[in-house]
Amino acid sequence: MEKIKKMKIDYIVEALVMIIVGGILIFWPEVSLTIMARALAVLLTIIGALFIVAFLLKSERGMIDSGKLAVGIIIAAIGVWIFVNPSTFTSFIPKLFGVFILVSGLINLGQTFSLIKLQYPLWWISLILALITLGLGGFLVFKSEMAKELVIKVIGGFLIYDGISNLWTASRVSKFSKAVNRAVKEAEAIDTDAEIIEVNPSKK
Template sequence: MYQFLKNLKMNYVVSAIVCIVFGLTLVIWPDISSKVVCIGVGIVLLLSGIANLITYFGEKDRNLMTQISLIAGIILAVLGGWIILNPQILIMVIPVVMGVIVAVHGVHNLLQALELFKNEYSKWWVALLLGAVTVGLGVLLIFNPFEAVNTVIMLIGIFLIYDGISDLWIISRVSKTAREIRETVEALDVTDKSE
């Protein structure tokens, strides 16, 4: 049991250190990290496509499933290769889509603020301000997707660093408590044997 707990502690410590190192990497080099992730996605898609093509050409019996495998293989391989060659496009797509959604939501908020104004609500300007900020953030995402992605990647890095540090602290407290319990039990065993 002691060896199991010791191994478990080591696994937690290694996992926490990996989180911290990965988090620091994301914070220090967000642009490179995002490209590496996109290239990784491209490689996975390319390999999936190749696997589907191998399945298709490995089958002697052609049926609907093998035809689907061929089509999926071609699409996945081409998409994967394209992402590997153009990772920045995938990096930009996500914030642009989110920017459009946020901007549309902000316009909706502005329209609601005007309704509040028409209905003589005294704090209609707060809704107007919130709507304007929302539109502004959406436009920022649309026209500056690289910075948005880098900011999000840096936040993920900060969360990973926090997760790793908190894991190390918690495992140190658990280890200390377990050691104190073990010492208490050993002291009781010595007392019981002496009687």
């Protein structure tokens, strides 16, 4: 039960974040693309710089350290290139989000199996939502050549949809699992009462 509660809280937080991010992408698509690209560029540059600094601070250096230096230089160079050319890099963003949504769809599919195990009568709704999510993710991966601004708005809409569908699925899993647990406890209580009556039959 505690595991389900924790899973529900994590699921709700993730869903709300997706809804908020989706709204930002819809209303500020071009700015969002540039910010995301340059944020990633800064992160990559910092990581590359850390590799380089770690190499320079070592008194003894081997082949592995030289390899790490090369990796650091490459990562930092990629970060600088993305920062200078964010619009070129953003062409890859639809595919990246498509992969993310595909993974989310697979998670939704797992939640559907949970509903099936709990014998929830409307499990098929969760299945449809999961399949739609998978379809939308596949669309972004294989149709990313569309105009970037349009795609980023579509991604925002997909994220909002995905967040809402996640909230619905999480609420159904939590509600129905509670009902199942309650029914199990009531059945156990009835069995216990029956055993007591059998051991201590009432006098006529």
